[in-house]
Amino acid sequence: MAFPSLHAAAAMIVTVSVFIAFARGRMTAEIISLLTIAIIALGLYFFPLPHAAPTDGIALAFSGFGHHALITICALMVMGRGLVVTGALDPAARLLERVFKFNQQLGLLVSLLAAMFLSMGVNDTPVLVLLLPIFVALTARGGLPASKTLIPVNAAVLIGGMATTIGTSTNILVVSIARDLGMRPIGVFDFTPIVLVAALVALPYLWLVMPRLLGDNSPENVQAQRRFFTRLRVPAESDLVGRHFDEILDRLPNDFRFEERPSGPFEAGQRLRISGTHDALEEAIRSLKGQVAPGWVIDRITRTAAELGEDVQVVEMVVTADSRLVGRTLSTSGIADLYGVAVLGIHKPEKLLHNEPMDAHGDIRMAEGDVLLVMGVPRGLQEFASTDSLLQLEGAREVPRRSKALLAAAIMVSSVGMASVGLLPIAIAALGGAITMFVTGCVKFDRVGRALSAKVIVLVAASIAIGRLILETGAAAWLGEAMASGLQYLPPAGVLAAIMLFVTLLTNFASNATAATVGTPIAFSIATQLGMPPEPLILAVLFGCNLCYATPIAYQTNMLIMAEGSYTFGDYVRTGVPLVLLMVGTLSALLVYTYRM
Structure with a gap:
């Protein structure tokens, strides 16, 4: 069998090197992806493919950024x-x-x-x-x-x-x-x-x-969520009305608790002290149909957002030493009337948590260092922060536009x-x-x-460039020929497993379309040469094209979950390789049994 061409050998070296770089994790996926694209572009510019211009190599290297797969993912x-x-x-x-x-x-x-x-x-x-x-x-x-x-x-x-x-x-x-x-x-x-x-x-x-x-x-593992204290208002339409505390325990989120409980059933108009994380407060309000801010304020914020065409946001603000809010309670601060925003809760530093100042009605007095959970439209929030000397923290959250x-x-x-x-x-x-x-x-x-995720975008673009490089340099065809020359010595299950692993290798480093295009004719040819029925070998190709678990670049769904799960390349390798081996072994045995090979 002839040796691969220089371009095919270089394509295989680049592919293996990229895999090793991803697996080692010493550089970010974005840097490795951009370097891969740059190496392909420079390599094919100075050493173009036969019957191709130097600029064709540049087009191949950057083709991923305009590819329909990337547009689809975005x-x-x-x-x-x-x-x-x-x-x-x-x-x-x-x-x-x-x-x-x-x-x-x-x-x-x-x-x-x-x-x-x-x-x-x-x-x-x-x-x-x-x-x-x-x-x-x-x-x-x-x-x-x-x-x-x-x-x-x-x-x-x-x-x-x-x-x-x-x-x-x-x-x-x-x-x-x-x-x-x-x-x-x-x-x-x-x-x-x-x-x-x-x-x-x-x-x-x-x-x-x-x-x-x-x-x-x-x-959440990096930094513990803040616990905010506030009062739960029980409107007439609340699910709490007429129920006893024990009846609602199973509906309360894990990070939510009542700081005071009613002596009898809940009544409309009650205001009870509660505490919880932002998410827990939101979930409790939804499930119990309660309020942590006056209804007229929430309605006003919603109307203003609709008129301005802006999103309602919830942000955290720190009370500074110069703020006029120091020593005041929410009811005496006039925040809602002045700025059209609602304070949903107050978080106090741990050292003040068990010694918090209150007024005669049991309302918490604000102090320097307190963190307020504030809801409103961006304009009102900015005016509140600048006028009352508050420091707005990063991480504003938009209220769902239900x-x-x-x-x-x-x-x-x-x-x-x-x-x-x-x-x-x-x-x-x-x-x-x-x-x-x-x-x-x-x-x-x-x-x-x-x-959109920048990591996913450049990773998709690099994977498309690698796939085209493997196909157009003839590396995929050479690998198929090399595999076919040795399969005659294997039992049927070994032939099926080898074809499946070959196609799996292609689909995890190039694309499943490339694997299908290259692998199907090879499998059909092998079946003819070895006198085997073609259908199980074609199914081995089909199965191999779907065993794309071992790398994030193997399939677009792998890319979609990468940002949301904060995954690294190693996560796919560690979990995907055992699954690939398990599926190859099982599917090969089942094909042999089904087709009586």
Whole structure:
């Protein structure tokens, strides 16, 4: 067998070097990605491919930034942001939260099964797009950390997508190429039983082992959340009215507590001292239908936001020594009348927590160093901070625009539905959905930066450049020939496993489309040479194209979860390689048994 060309050898060296750099983690993913693009551009400029101009190499290196896959991922991120900022997925998150609250392991198992079966009939990318914001919201509500759930759920989605010909676009590509080569058409559910059995073998690993291999990357681990003290107002329409304290205990969030309790049932008009983190206060107010600020103030803020076309924000502000608020209570400060903002709670430093000054009515007097949780529109918040000498902290949070929740959900369902039934390509459906989110105001133009991840963008661009480099230099074809020359000495299960591993290698470092395009003709040729039935070898290619768990650059769903889970390249390798080996072994054995090879 001939040696690979210099360009093919260089492409393989670059690919392996990039993998090692990602795995070692000494440089950030963004730097490695940009260096990879630069090396490809410079290398192909000074040493162009045969029959290509130097500028063609530059176009290849930077082609990822204009590739439809990157546009699709960015559009999906924008639509996911729209679901989050409108609170459209809160009902689903609360339903799943109840299962997790009953038992976290049971909640994760239900999530994995739901993800797996959904992706059997719906393209796996839209399925993950729908589930991703739910799990992010669930993390904020006290469920399992996103970093411990997103990779397992993503793997479940990919396994489910492997089970039918319509599960992923790659499956359709493999089946189409095989049919063009002369093989009988493969039905939608022809290989579903094989995948379901393999899924039963993989499920315990996804459920019990994989989360243990992942760390907790939640921001809350870095700094403890502040506990704010305030008064809960019980309006006439509250669910508390007429109930006793013991009846509502199971509805209270973990980080929330009553500092004083009524002697009898709750009554309309009561004001009770409570405390909790920002998230806990928000959840308690929602579930109990109570208030921590006068209703007229909240209504005023909502009207002002609608008139100005701005988002309502909740920010934290520190009381300085020069502030006029020092020594005053909320009722005597006139904050709501002067600035149109609402103070939702007061956090006191630990040293003052058990010796807080109060007035005759039991209201807390503000002191230097207190942190106020304030809600309002940006203009009112800025005026309040500057006039009353407050220091505004970073990390302002937007209040969900719940009036647009149904609209955002309808846009997402429409986009996913059109892509799932094949009415539109996923790239067009996602782009149309993102534009509609902008036009309808579900996502603001000046908030797009919060939806997109620079790490994911450059990583996608670099992976597309590597995939094209491997294909156009002939490295993929040479690897296929080298593999075919040695397979004649292996038993059927070994042949299937080798083909699956080869395609898996391609899909994890290039793209699944490249793996399908290169692997399908090679598998068909090997079947002819070895006198084996072509269908199990073609299915080995199809399965291998879906075993894209080991690197973040392998598939777009891997990219989508990277930023939300704060994952590193090593997280994918550590959890994905064992799953790849488990699936290859199981699927190879099942193919041999099914086709009596």
